[in-house]
Amino acid sequence: MSITIENLSKNFGNFAALSDVNLEVPSGELVALLGPSGSGKTSLLRIIAGLEHPDRGTVLFNGQEATRRQVKQRKVGFVFQHYALFRHMTVFDNIAFGLTVKAKAERPGKAEIRDKVARLLKLIQLEQLAGRYPGQLSGGQRQRVALARALAVEPEVLLLDEPFGALDAKVRLELRRWLRRLHDEIHVTSVFVTHDQEEALEVADRIVVMNKGRIEQEGTPSEVYDHPATPFVFDFLGSVNLFRGRVHAGTAQMGGLRVHSPEHATADDAPAIGYVRAHDITIERVPGEGGAVSAEVSHLLSVGPLVRVELRIAGGDTWEANLPREEADRLQLAVGEKVFARPRKMRVFVEDYQI
Amino acid sequence: MQVSIHRTVKKNGTSGIAEPAWVRYLLLAVALSFLTLFLMLPLAAVFVQALDKGWEAYLEALKDPDTFSAIKLTLVAAACSVPVNLVFGVTAAWAIAKFAFPGKSLLITLIDLPFSVSPVVSGLIYVLIFGLQGWLGPWLQAHDVKIIFAVPGIILATIFVTFPFIARELIPLMESQGREEEEAALTLGASGLQTFFRVTLPNVRWGILYGVILCNARAMGEFGAVSVVSGHVRGSTNTIPLQVEILYNEYSYAAAFAVASLLAMLALVTLAVKSVAEWKIRQVSAAE
Numbered sequence: 001m002s003i004t005i006e007n008l009s010k011n012f013g014n015f016a017a018l019s020d021v022n023l024e025v026p027s028g029e030l031v032a033l034l035g036p037s038g039s040g041k042t043s044l045l046r047i048i049a050g051l052e053h054p055d056r057g058t059v060l061f062n063g064q065e066a067t068r069r070q071v072k073q074r075k076v077g078f079v080f081q082h083y084a085l086f087r088h089m090t091v092f093d094n095i096a097f098g099l100t101v102k103a104k105a106e107r108p109g110k111a112e113i114r115d116k117v118a119r120l121l122k123l124i125q126l127e128q129l130a131g132r133y134p135g136q137l138s139g140g141q142r143q144r145v146a147l148a149r150a151l152a153v154e155p156e157v158l159l160l161d162e163p164f165g166a167l168d169a170k171v172r173l174e175l176r177r178w179l180r181r182l183h184d185e186i187h188v189t190s191v192f193v194t195h196d197q198e199e200a201l202e203v204a205d206r207i208v209v210m211n212k213g214r215i216e217q218e219g220t221p222s223e224v225y226d227h228p229a230t231p232f233v234f235d236f237l238g239s240v241n242l243f244r245g246r247v248h249a250g251t252a253q254m255g256g257l258r259v260h261s262p263e264h265a266t267a268d269d270a271p272a273i274g275y276v277r278a279h280d281i282t283i284e285r286v287p288g289e290g291g292a293v294s295a296e297v298s299h300l301l302s303v304g305p306l307v308r309v310e311l312r313i314a315g316g317d318t319w320e321a322n323l324p325r326e327e328a329d330r331l332q333l334a335v336g337e338k339v340f341a342r343p344r345k346m347r348v349f350v351e352d353y354q355i
Numbered sequence: 356m357q358v359s360i361h362r363t364v365k366k367n368g369t370s371g372i373a374e375p376a377w378v379r380y381l382l383l384a385v386a387l388s389f390l391t392l393f394l395m396l397p398l399a400a401v402f403v404q405a406l407d408k409g410w411e412a413y414l415e416a417l418k419d420p421d422t423f424s425a426i427k428l429t430l431v432a433a434a435c436s437v438p439v440n441l442v443f444g445v446t447a448a449w450a451i452a453k454f455a456f457p458g459k460s461l462l463i464t465l466i467d468l469p470f471s472v473s474p475v476v477s478g479l480i481y482v483l484i485f486g487l488q489g490w491l492g493p494w495l496q497a498h499d500v501k502i503i504f505a506v507p508g509i510i511l512a513t514i515f516v517t518f519p520f521i522a523r524e525l526i527p528l529m530e531s532q533g534r535e536e537e538e539a540a541l542t543l544g545a546s547g548l549q550t551f552f553r554v555t556l557p558n559v560r561w562g563i564l565y566g567v568i569l570c571n572a573r574a575m576g577e578f579g580a581v582s583v584v585s586g587h588v589r590g591s592t593n594t595i596p597l598q599v600e601i602l603y604n605e606y607s608y609a610a611a612f613a614v615a616s617l618l619a620m621l622a623l624v625t626l627a628v629k630s631v632a633e634w635k636i637r638q639v640s641a642a643e
Binding site: 049051071072076082084087098102146153 | 535536538539540541542543544545546549553554557558560639
């Protein structure tokens with residue numbers, strides 16, 4: 001089922017959670033709503049589910065008006081950040097709940113329910129735990145039960161609100177890969193909310209980046225990552241260095257750097273901000289090709305396979321560069337040493353896009 | 356060697372936060388003697404006095420027709436007020452804990468009113484409304500409806516003084532459980548009623564039991580409000596606490612204490628059930 005959102009707005013008191021949002025979720029895709037807290041992503045998800053009502057705008061399911069439809073008529077599966085399992089029911093009864101509350105005419109028989117729950121338990125690999133209570137499960141197990149419970153009613157849309165947010169790092173990683181594989185199998189239209197850019201980039205078919213109740217950009221993970229449409233998106237996806245300067249007729253002048261910037265060919269000495277990702281900075285011992293700036297290593301920190309290097313530039317600026325461990329070893333960097341740094345890729349935004 | 360070092364460390368570890376032994380024992384002794392003097396002794400005295408003239412006299416006192424009617428009336432008053440307050444308490448707690456609506460804080464304050472008003476005043480309120488000189492008195496008399504100095508008045512007064520118990524117990528419990536489970540039930544296709552009976556209610560069942568037990572204890576033990584509206588008609592409008600007072604004022608001590616021992620036993624049963632309910636509530640919330 002496809003979802004269409006048209007001109008949606010929602011206020012909580014004076015706070016605009018969503019302002020004039022338009023979005024199209026094609027049938028069968030796994031879409032991530034990515035943004036910081038307060039960006040409106042959860043409100044949007046809850047409005048799609050019918051748990052919240054918009055002040056203005058419409059929600060269409062398969063092109064059909066659904067804004068006023070009751071939650072139970074929407075055929076959505078909803079997975080909560082804190083699982084929301086029924087604490088007084090066993091895992092089995094939790095998963096069977098959606099089937100047992102159906103009207104008599106549609107309700108499957110006892111044996112059929114048992115078969116279906118058994119299949120779902122197998123899918124989430126928790127066959128032995130059917131008789132346990134939620135309180136006796138780990139966080140990852142609870143979230144899998146919550147997913148099975150949502151899938152039991154065969155929803156046409158699966159909505160997940162920060163589904164991995166309350167889990168520890170390793171379980172989180174496992175579970176999101178499992179979700180991706182699951183989606184490849186069942187192809188139910190899915191929308192999940194996250195503030196973790198890595199999660200969105202890894203799992204989703206499409207990413208919708210949200211900020212302050214608006215959509216900043218939407219596209220495939222590589223589109224969003226490689227071609228951020230706004231400074232916010234650039235800033236939100238990965239750590240970046242910021243440069244201030246001016247752009248004139250396709251060339252940006254940022255401190256000591258001259259950068260070719262063809263998309264601003266018509267700019268007439270406009271103030272501009274340049275963004276360079278931390279891993280797009282090359283460090284060399286010798287000046288090499290043009291564009292390198294002399295710098296001093298002011299701080300070094302190993303983070304797993306990466307080395308985070310803080311550089312003090314001649315003018316007083318500080319840059320952050322992330323190098324692979326081998327690269328750092330080859331350069332034999334040490335604090336206080338003089339090196340040459342060169343941004344490989346810079347994205348220039350003319351200043352009216354204030355952050 | 357290593358064991359002894361370990362022990363020393365452990366001992367130092369606890370003594371860092373604890374008071375010296377003699378202080379702890381002194382505090383314990385003070386607390387225990389206080390409890391004995393003010394709670395255990397009177398409780399024991401009730402039973403000793405009740406059985407002062409032997410089992411025969413004890414049973415005889417309870418068999419007295421006036422006493423028997425007082426016991427019956429007390430049970431009727433509790434049987435009427437507890438269900439009414441159960442329905443009211445659950446609905447009020449549900450509305451307050453799960454929804455936002457105008458007047459919510461006013462409702463919370465109103466629920467506490469019977470706690471903050473003296474029971475005598477609670478009784479007087481009903482006399483002023485339903486009594487002969489009250490607002491509705493003449494009309495009621497014209498239609499031959501008796502409320503004050505009759506059973507309906509006692510039931511109304513009991514309902515009034517006991518109505519915060521169940522709501523007060525459930526509001527914080529429901530608030531701490533949040534709305535997510537109900538929302539999950541809705542997305543799974545449950546109707547509002549199904550959600551209430553299959554999710555909301557089972558989650559607070561121990562809290563409900565706790566509230567019912569306290570409400571029942573108060574309903575059976577209420578003196579002040581009931582005393583005002585009862586009129587003390589023997590064998591007709593006396594409840595157990597009122598009967599105890601009458602017997603005591605007539606110097607039939609053994610009988611007074613025999614009837615009082617019923618209330619004391621009710622208190623003990625209440626405490627036992629309350630402990631179980633509290634333990635269950637803790638267990639349920641610990642499992643979360």
